Amino acid sequence: MNTDTSPRPRMTRQRREILDALDTRDFRSAQSWHEHLRADGSTVGLATVYRALQALADTGDVDAVVSESGETLYRRCEAGEEHHHHLRCRSCGKAVEIDVPEFEDFAHRIGDAHGYGDIRHTIELTGICPECAAAGRG
Amino acid sequence: MNTDTSPRPRMTRQRREILDALDTRDFRSAQSWHEHLRADGSTVGLATVYRALQALADTGDVDAVVSESGETLYRRCEAGEEHHHHLRCRSCGKAVEIDVPEFEDFAHRIGDAHGYGDIRHTIELTGICPECAAAGRG
DNA sequence: CCTGATTTTGACAATCATTCTCAACAAGTT
DNA sequence: AACTTGTTGAGAATGATTGTCAAAATCAGG
Numbered sequence: 001m002n003t004d005t006s007p008r009p010r011m012t013r014q015r016r017e018i019l020d021a022l023d024t025r026d027f028r029s030a031q032s033w034h035e036h037l038r039a040d041g042s043t044v045g046l047a048t049v050y051r052a053l054q055a056l057a058d059t060g061d062v063d064a065v066v067s068e069s070g071e072t073l074y075r076r077c078e079a080g081e082e083h084h085h086h087l088r089c090r091s092c093g094k095a096v097e098i099d100v101p102e103f104e105d106f107a108h109r110i111g112d113a114h115g116y117g118d119i120r121h122t123i124e125l126t127g128i129c130p131e132c133a134a135a136g137r138g
Numbered sequence: 139m140n141t142d143t144s145p146r147p148r149m150t151r152q153r154r155e156i157l158d159a160l161d162t163r164d165f166r167s168a169q170s171w172h173e174h175l176r177a178d179g180s181t182v183g184l185a186t187v188y189r190a191l192q193a194l195a196d197t198g199d200v201d202a203v204v205s206e207s208g209e210t211l212y213r214r215c216e217a218g219e220e221h222h223h224h225l226r227c228r229s230c231g232k233a234v235e236i237d238v239p240e241f242e243d244f245a246h247r248i249g250d251a252h253g254y255g256d257i258r259h260t261i262e263l264t265g266i267c268p269e270c271a272a273a274g275r276g
Numbered sequence: 277c278c279t280g281a282t283t284t285t286g287a288c289a290a291t292c293a294t295t296c297t298c299a300a301c302a303a304g305t306t
Numbered sequence: 307a308a309c310t311t312g313t314t315g316a317g318a319a320t321g322a323t324t325g326t327c328a329a330a331a332t333c334a335g336g
């Protein structure tokens with residue numbers, strides 16, 4: 001049996017541009033990535049950016065986190081990485097990946113203790129990065 | 139100088155009803171609390187529910203978390219409690235408060251290590267509660 | 277209890293992020 | 307080139323949330 005139901009996407013100009021933009025590895029909303037692309041001369045449409053980011057999030061090629069304001073932020077993740085978390089700058093979006101191995105176990109122990117199954121967890125660390133602090137932002 | 143810029147809110151029928159409803163201590167969206175109230179015979183308006191929940195979140199009387207879908211969920215918190223996290227059921231919203239003392243320190247150590255200041259953190263644990271699992275939901 | 281100053285309410289419009297629609301278009305195949 | 311089918315983009319539609327503003331209610335004070 002074939003479990004691969006989805007054909008690989010076609011490599012269009014738009015997809016290439018989006019993939020390129022993601023190389024900066026910042027956390028940005030779809031709208032912000034779109035502006036970024038247009039500022040660089042791309043003519044890509046907003047809906048296309050949304051679609052591409054969602055598709056990439058589905059395949060695990062980008063991380064998606066929901067900010068306090070309810071916007072979804074996207075960032076390309078390291079190839080092949082499994083589960084990880086981030087320390088993100090609230091001012092400029094720059095992020096570093098962090099590892100919280102202790103927590104993976106902890107989450108399951110807590111779940112078990114309360115009888116909850118299919119445990120998922122989100123850890124979001126935010127702060128103001130050195131550059132932004134120096135610039136007086138945030 | 140007087141730093142208390144906000145007079146205590148007036149106790150209106152609507153506010154009383156909302157406060158009462160919050161006693162169930164579930165995590166629900168503003169819209170869901172509104173439906174809940176109307177179902178109980180209240181005539182409170184949606185905007186009023188939003189305003190009340192926001193005000194309560196500002197004073198720390200309710201917790202607000204943003205779900206994966208981008209909705210903000212509200213829940214009354216234990217009086218006087220400071221900072222805490224939740225294990226929430228993805229199916230019915232029932233939640234238990236959990237304590238992660240180790241993490242408070244950890245968060246600051248990570249922040250320092252990367253030069254990030256004004257560190258804030260969010261930990262969200264979700265799962266399927268025993269009742270929902272038994273009922274085949276989720 | 278009556279009155280007035282000030283808050284609060286609620287119906288509805290406005291905003292914001294995101295998703296949907298669908299005809300025009302481009303990728304990859306033969 | 308011709309075809310099949312996935313992709314695009316403009317704009318409409320949706321859904322959550324916030325803003326607007328006149329009418330109603332609260333909490334003084336007399």
